[in-house]
Amino acid sequence: MKYFLLIFCFWISFLSPSSSTAKGHEHPSLILTKASVKEIRDNINKYPILERTVLEMKKRLDATIAEGIEVPIPKDPAGGYTHEQHKENYRRMYEAGILYQVLQDPKYAQFVDDMLMKYAEMFPTLPLHPVKKSYAPGKLFWQCLNDDNWVVYTAQAYDCVYDAISPKHRKIIEKDLLRPYAEFLSKENLKVFNRIHNHGVWDVAAVGMLGYVLGDQQLVEQSLHGYFKKPLKGDEAFRQANARAGFYAHLNQLFGPEGYYTEGPYYHRYALTPFILFAEAISNNEPERDIFHYRNSVLLKTVDCLLQLTNEKGEFLPFNDAIPEMSINAPSVIEGVDIAYKHEQNPDFVAVAALQNKVTISEGGLMIAKALASGDVPRIRRHSHIIKDGQHGDQGGIGFLYSKNRAEQFALTLKYSTHGLSHGHYDKLGLTLYKKGKPVLQDYGAVRYVNVEQKEGGRYLPETAKFARQSGSHNVMTCDGKSHFDGNIKESSKHWGTLMAFDVDHKDYQAIRARQNHVYEGVDMQRTIVQIQDTSLRDPIYLDVMEGFSKETHQYDLSYQYLGQIMDMKFDQYTSHQTLSPIGTQAGFEYIWKVAEAETTTQNAQFSWLNHEVFYTITTLNNAPTKQTLGEYGANDPNFNLRREPMYMMSRRADDVRFVNLIEPHGKINPATNELVRDTHSQISDLKETNLAEGLNVVQFQHSNGHTYQVFLAANSDKAAKHTATLNNETVRWQGPISVVVK
């Protein structure tokens, strides 16, 4: 037997290079191919990162094989035993498939064979999953989305061990498990299969990959174009560009021109797997489609775009429903980066792979391993930029401002994108601010404990919809205590922001301005952020001008969801409450305790806190009397689903409102060594704004470095418009909406 295997292996190795172009019924051909397997086998010992992955897989799998196979009747919700077991099963089958190819030990093929036979025995008996909580329940799992995950990896496992399974078993597995599963996930689940959404792309990828592995081109065709009784007529290019559902429709509709995925980075990361894996299967089976270069290489762009949507720790910016800890270490991103690198040798992919410190066993994984071993590993590129939302890039977007000095870098984001489908949040013109990957002004993300059964089976908790999606938990301005668009998703989905100015080419400052109309009936808003950092400033100072425009009088509330410990407050009439009640009754405010409040009428109010050993101060210009509120999350939260974190809010009643704030990092402490503490106080004084002429203002402040900073602002956002005004008897001239002078 051993001897036979040796010959058999030799025969495979010998044949594979020349047979790599043969398509159709050759196996493997989804992600691995005969040619890539040979390359991997020939090189594995040269690259410890690759070898380690194989050894880890082997260790895990040998333990699983020793424990025996468990294929329980589906019963539990997410996080429960049967859910986790079926998840574990597909992962182990997938790894066994790879190991069989790489190590050519038949026990791994046998493991997949045995397990698939058990599934084939059970599958025909299964009703819909008994946990009836999803709009589209699955068979093995409570939602068919998880069944799609199962199929995407099981198809690869089957592909890898296909040649080692007897024709008799193959027949049973295909007839009783894979074909009916494809049928279930497509025709029987049309509302998912034809949906443009991350659920939809998982579903078409699952069915399409089954199509290739079963040699069923009709399944592939449906996955590419959707399932319709009357398919679109026309040539393939026309059908791709006008696809109503299926993979091409997803590629057309879900990404902006730079690859921004409309649901935001958390789902971007999640949807990446089916996009990339199915694309790789298409590329291997129908290279003539040139899928990775479809629509100006949108699939390659989207991988790069996703990497840009991270903080310096590699965690995804938690816009919309998201778990803030989710990072580039997610398996989908490792897969995505590896496969993308095969098709485009982008240095950012290598930079991220170095952080991941892990590669997949694939052709791209091998190429990344080679690049990592070659020495100088690049660092992911970061520069201030705009990512546009919408299929044509005309539906708002996200702006990024990065400060100088990479080692101590700050990153500010301004979000003026579309709502982001069902997982979107009401955070129009919302900010976040990070230092070295740690949030200073946070986006809460979602309220969810993934896979923790006692937290409602790991699903989104009610506070996601009622708190985390609402305006009250974001760094935004609200009106009359309500969420943007009064929390109406239909209305919110119709409107997106407009970039009014983006100017990052100056030595001493960068600026962005975005506008969002119709945030409330009769209320438009505009936010201008100027990042000031001349050579005398170690860290940047942010001028934040938040404007509201209305013909009616409203209560305007501007919130900062800061993180850290309060150090100092310069307010008038300050009251700290002895008993606590919530701040408001809706928009998420009902989840926030009002712990203190103040009213300040003097020229400037200041609020200082300490976050990860750096001090921050928000200095407010009281161009009108301002109420201050200090809040803490946790009201109306009997199950303690929320993190206990603070917020700071300022309020005014007005028709038009203009909040002018400086956000200023300053000083540093090191409690572990008691090193010198400096600059614990704000370095800023005398913040004021002067109206120079209709639509022309100057915001000025003094800094302890001896400089006076002047920020000239024009209401007119035209970047070619030239402005002239008089300040202190001197004529000042500038062009465009924003200009900074350091005196």
Add this chain to the structure above:
Amino acid sequence: MKYFLLIFCFWISFLSPSSSTAKGHEHPSLILTKASVKEIRDNINKYPILERTVLEMKKRLDATIAEGIEVPIPKDPAGGYTHEQHKENYRRMYEAGILYQVLQDPKYAQFVDDMLMKYAEMFPTLPLHPVKKSYAPGKLFWQCLNDDNWVVYTAQAYDCVYDAISPKHRKIIEKDLLRPYAEFLSKENLKVFNRIHNHGVWDVAAVGMLGYVLGDQQLVEQSLHGYFKKPLKGDEAFRQANARAGFYAHLNQLFGPEGYYTEGPYYHRYALTPFILFAEAISNNEPERDIFHYRNSVLLKTVDCLLQLTNEKGEFLPFNDAIPEMSINAPSVIEGVDIAYKHEQNPDFVAVAALQNKVTISEGGLMIAKALASGDVPRIRRHSHIIKDGQHGDQGGIGFLYSKNRAEQFALTLKYSTHGLSHGHYDKLGLTLYKKGKPVLQDYGAVRYVNVEQKEGGRYLPETAKFARQSGSHNVMTCDGKSHFDGNIKESSKHWGTLMAFDVDHKDYQAIRARQNHVYEGVDMQRTIVQIQDTSLRDPIYLDVMEGFSKETHQYDLSYQYLGQIMDMKFDQYTSHQTLSPIGTQAGFEYIWKVAEAETTTQNAQFSWLNHEVFYTITTLNNAPTKQTLGEYGANDPNFNLRREPMYMMSRRADDVRFVNLIEPHGKINPATNELVRDTHSQISDLKETNLAEGLNVVQFQHSNGHTYQVFLAANSDKAAKHTATLNNETVRWQGPISVVVK
């Protein structure tokens, strides 16, 4: 000039080896000596860690020299400009002294010369510091403790550059600055100079080091034995053993036999500098005193003891007033470890130096650098043990239980020590629990932002005395809502706990029992902790039996200051409050919001939380109806001095009370990768206790691993006592107070 200097340097290098034994007026002789400087100069290029330190010093100092010297009139409190500047000045002078010795560049001597001349000009004009907040104000600083710091390092700087300063300048510096400073810190500050306390040891070290550098043996003598009009009579050994003040009195009285410093690790770290530096100066100037081996080498033991009082991250356990981030990276610990290593080659010193990744420029620093370069760096040794408090080791102590598996290690501490002088806390029989250096059940430490001027000048905030020192913020049992000893420090200082049992030699469990009598009038307490970890348990389970004994009925409250997010609660009659009020009116409870409460009468209550990706459950045996309270810090805290952290408390009314709880880590999640989540639920069921006979009980519970755990407890703590009882018609026999059977 250059040529002359070259000859001069050569002459020094040539002479130093042979002159190293000459004592008295040779310089340097405090910490560096001519011999050790030569050794360092000859070896510096071999050890990058040493070279890097010199280069960092040089870079800092060259910048300081370029900026020019600033010696401002003292004015500001801690954290303010003049405070920080004088601090910076002594640090830079100290470094300049070292650099002059090592690099022999005269500009560094010149820097010290210039600065000391400025101080000598100012010092005679100085009144007491204008910030009158200390019981003992200084001259340059608001408290003379900081002046002592200044002198300890300035004396070293002067010692290093002595030979390079002109006799004329030396005369001015000594006459106008150093001698009057010594006078001020000793005779004019007798309440500090003769005090047995960390302030006292800093003061005698400062004066003693001035004594050596000025060649004034009388100052040295006073520092060693205190300043008294009638000095103690008798021979030197008698005078050392019976010293009423001074260095010997500190060595006699402040340490336990293993070197435990009675104020706790935070002040231990702080007091280490004067102990170690002055001892080294004594050792170099009067080697015949053999100071490092005085009292069974208590100074060497205390360094090792301090290292044991850290968590796995190297942070000191924040017993008593302490900043929880303070760690072995503190300069005092680097100095301490280096100098101690010169006198005893303890592998733990090397282990810690490896974590510190920094050495001092000293003979010990060079030896550590050599040890680190030699290859295999040890890991600090951790084993369950007892550290005894009190000069004779008979005043209570601290117990440490470490779990198996170093990589995932848990550390539990039980504190039954003395009060710990003025910085002590009311936390008799208090627990802490850590996993891999991260607190699970925390000791809050102190409420203080060191050197942050806006937080009351960086001093202890009022909440230290009213919250952090009180029982309500600790993992302890209280009576009738009051602190231990009703918060009376005099009373608390008279009583300490007694170790009743300590048994760590069993395969499946370790146990500790301590008792504290008179905690309240007529109330004694005892706590028994059993750490259970047989081979079937990945992580340990802790049985916590907290008993109170009284003839009167009391309200007993047992608090757990857990950290993390609540996952699940199994209580009856649960109420989450809609408006919040504090839990109590004193003992720190007035700083805790009561956010929810419950009453549970069923057999077991369970409370689960998530802390750093691990789940924990406290399972309570309701042998009587139990009230549960969930609290959050922050009530009555208008300046937001407290961290917002949670606590869990259980309450009963009884005369004798017996709280039986299991503290159980279980499961794991990894939100960054969405890996499999397992064991989110407690694995424990059916916790019960059966009285077998008078004074004999068995606590039993089921675990999902299939085992039944039986913990046999005898009220009699005699470890030789043999017990026999009947359980389920079987005879059980065990010896000593605690025994565990796994079935």
